[in-house]
Each structure stands twice: as structure tokens, then as C-alpha cells.
Amino acid sequence: MKVICDKVRDGIRILRCFGYDGQAEIPEQIGGLPVTELGAYMCSETVRRQEPGEKYLAEIAEAAAELEPCAPELVAAEALEDGTPALKGNDLRSVSLPSGLRKIGAYAFYNCENLERLEFFSSLKDLGAGLFTGCLGIGRLDIHMVPGVKSCLKEVLAELRQTLRVNCLDEQGRMLARLLFPEYYEESIENTPARILTQEMHGCGHRYRNAFSGTDFQYLTYDKLFPHIQVQEKPELVTELVLGRLMYPVQLSEERRRIYEEYAAGHGPEIFQVAASQQDWGILKFAARAGWCSKECLDGMLEEGSRKGDAQALGILMDIRHERKAGFLEEDPVRDGLMSGIGAVSGIQDAAEEAQQPRRRRRFEL
Numbered sequence: 111m112k113v114i115c116d117k118v119r120d121g122i123r124i125l126r127c128f129g130y131d132g133q134a135e136i137p138e139q140i141g142g143l144p145v146t147e148l149g150a151y152m153c154s155e156t157v158r159r160q161e162p163g164e165k166y167l168a169e170i171a172e173a174a175a176e177l178e179p180c181a182p183e184l185v186a187a188e189a190l191e192d193g194t195p196a197l198k199g200n201d202l203r204s205v206s207l208p209s210g211l212r213k214i215g216a217y218a219f220y221n222c223e224n225l226e227r228l229e230f231f232s233s234l235k236d237l238g239a240g241l242f243t244g245c246l247g248i249g250r251l252d253i254h255m256v257p258g259v260k261s262c263l264k265e266v267l268a269e270l271r272q273t274l275r276v277n278c279l280d281e282q283g284r285m286l287a288r289l290l291f292p293e294y295y296e297e298s299i300e301n302t303p304a305r306i307l308t309q310e311m312h313g314c315g316h317r318y319r320n321a322f323s324g325t326d327f328q329y330l331t332y333d334k335l336f337p338h339i340q341v342q343e344k345p346e347l348v349t350e351l352v353l354g355r356l357m358y359p360v361q362l363s364e365e366r367r368r369i370y371e372e373y374a375a376g377h378g379p380e381i382f383q384v385a386a387s388q389q390d391w392g393i394l395k396f397a398a399r400a401g402w403c404s405k406e407c408l409d410g411m412l413e414e415g416s417r418k419g420d421a422q423a424l425g426i427l428m429d430i431r432h433e434r435k436a437g438f439l440e441e442d443p444v445r446d447g448l449m450s451g452i453g454a455v456s457g458i459q460d461a462a463e464e465a466q467q468p469r470r471r472r473r474f475e476l
Contacts, residue, residue, distance in 0.1 A: 121146035128194040132203035141177040150215030155199035157186040232261040288354035314338040329361035349380035371402035378410020398430040
């Protein structure tokens with residue numbers, strides 16, 4: 111990837127990215143200076159604002175990218191002189207931002223309709239106006255949580271109303287929590303006699319996006335909203351939220367854990383659907399081996415896998431079922447009831463047979 115940039119007071123500002131694979135991976139440093147800003151309209155189809163000053167071209171693939179002066183007109187060009195196209199508009203698929211980034215300019219991702227994933231650090235301080243306008247395809251956020259600083263997560267979530275899957279990572283990239291935020295939208299309804307417009311909110315996504323105290327995310331508030339998503343969303347989406355909280359139970363109370371486990375245990379087919387849609391068989395292995403997964407739950411996963419004809423997933427589930435076979439036998443209440451009943455009947459029959467046998471006199475009896 112190549113970038114056009116300029117120098118600002120505390121580092122480098124990226125003005126345009128060029129590449130072939132649709133992925134913009136912004137480096138930590140360019141030319142020995144930290145990357146601290148993204149310019150306005152950086153990935154927009156049209157650059158409507160030009161920053162004054164000298165511009166530089168840098169090759170990111172190199173370990174130590176050198177800043178080479180270039181013509182300012184290249185910022186708005188469709189491609190560089192060597193033919194490398196600009197990463198803009200519908201060509202952009204994924205963006206990864208460095209830890210030192212502090213500011214993103216206005217409309218940096220304007221109308222990037224095919225942008226699906228954004229990776230960033232919670233230490234971002236300044237998000238420009240209209241940053242995600244027209245970015246309806248974003249479905250995944252990977253946010254590195256930086257302790258001790260104000261988080262930008264609430265501000266980012268407020269800009270995106272579609273269903274979002276948020277992976278909370280530490281600074282080294284280890285998973286801390288897996289969260290799901292449902293979609294929502296507002297509808298304006300005209301009250302003609304009163305000459306007013308009333309706003310109606312649809313979906314429960316706005317409730318989940320308000321699970322904050324200041325800028326600090328509140329897991330307890332998030333978990334207490336579970337009844338709302340149960341009523342308003344499809345079981346598959348609800349199951350995905352439940353599995354995320356059970357797999358990474360950050361600040362998950364015992365009461366909420368039991369509620370989530372009871373729900374998951376009753377939705378075996380949906381568990382398989384979640385794992386299959388994400389092609390994440392780790393979800394399937396976690397659920398199938400969990401203590402709350404009953405024989406009926408595992409059978410539901412197997413039936414759904416058989417219906418979809420997924421041989422790989424069926425193999426995983428059959429292996430786990432074989433591993434847990436003895437445990438299922440020990441925990442089978444129907445079998446235990448039948449066996450205790452059989453034992454009781456057998457005891458009665460033995461007593462009756464003994465009573466019917468003729469009594470033998472002992473030698474000392476008269």
C-alpha cells in the first residue's frame with residue numbers, strides 16, 4: 111500500500127491511500143514520525159477539501175518508509191503514476207488504524223458502502239463530522255481497549271445504527287469481550303391536526319448503545335437489557351449475543367449467567383446457525399462441551415447440521431457427542447426413573463416368590 115500524507119505539529123496526517131486489495135492498514139509510523147491524523151475525505155469517492163502545504167508519497171510495504179515529495183494534485187487522483195488505484199468509495203473493505211492515532215477528519219469514510227470492518231484503539235480523541243455517513247455495510251468493530259484513558263466506543267456506536275458485532279481486545283490483541291449491538295431506526299410520524307411530527311424508535315439497539323456511564327461501558331446494564339432483545343429480535347441474533355457473553359464472561363453475574371445458559375440450552379439449532387454464518391467452529395465446540403448443553407441441545411445442533419449438509423461441523427459434533435456419551439447416560443433422568451422403577455418391581459417380585467416357598471422346619475423347632 112502507498113499513501114499520500116503531510117506533516118502536522120505532532121506527526122503525520124494521511125490524506126489518501128492507494129492499493130489493490132481493498133484493505134487500508136495504516137502504519138504506526140512513516141519516515142520515523144508517528145501517524146496521528148487521518149485527513150478529511152481520506153477514503154471518500156471525491157476529495158472536497160484540500161489541505162495546504164507540501165505533500166509526500168510513502169511506500170508502506172517497506173520497513174522504513176521514506177517521505178518523497180509529490181504533486182498536491184495526486185491527492186484527488188484516481189490512481190498513481192504506476193497505476194496503483196486509490197482506496198476509496200466502494201473499493202474499500204477494511205480499515206486498521208494505529209494506536210497513536212488521535213484524530214480523524216470530517217467525512218473520512220463518506221459513502222464507503224462496502225466497508226465492512228474497522229479496527230481501532232479506544233484512545234481516539236477527535237472524530238470528525240459525518241465520519242461514517244453512507245457506511246451501511248460496517249458490521250464488525252475491533253476495538254483495542256486502552257486502560258486509563260477516555261474511550262471513544264460510545265461515540266463510534268452512536269454514528270452507526272445497523273447491527274454491530276464488537277470485539278473488545280486488549281492492547282496486544284487478546285480477546286476481552288464479544289458484544290452485539292442490534293440495529294434501530296427512527297421514524298417521523300406526522301400528526302396533521304396538531305401540526306407536529308412525533309418520533310418513534312424501532313428496535314432495541316438504542317438501548318444497548320446507551321449502556322454507558324459517561325464513556326465507560328457498563329456490562330451489568332447491557333445484560334439487564336436481555337428481555338428487550340428476546341422480544342424484538344430473531345432467535346439467531348439473540349443466541350449470538352448470548353454465546354458472546356458466555357464465551358467471554360467479563361463482569362457477568364451468576365444470575366445473568368444462568369439466564370443466558372437457560373436460553374442457549376433451548377436453542378441448539380440457532381447455535382449451529384450462528385457458528386455456520388461466521389464459519390467459526392470454535393463457537394460450536396464451546397457450546398457442545400459446555401455444562402449447560404444437554405443431550406437435547408446437542409441433538410438440535412446435529413439436526414441443523416444434517417439439514418444443511420455440513421460434513422465438517424457434523425464431524426466435530428459427533429466427536430464431542432462421543433466424548434460426552436457417558437456423561438449424558440449418567441445425567442439421563444428418564445433412564446434413571448425407569449431403572450429405579452424396574453428395581454422396585456424386581457424387589458417386590460423377589461419378596462412374593464420367597465413368601466410362596468414352603469417353610470422349612472429347623473432341627474431345633476418342635
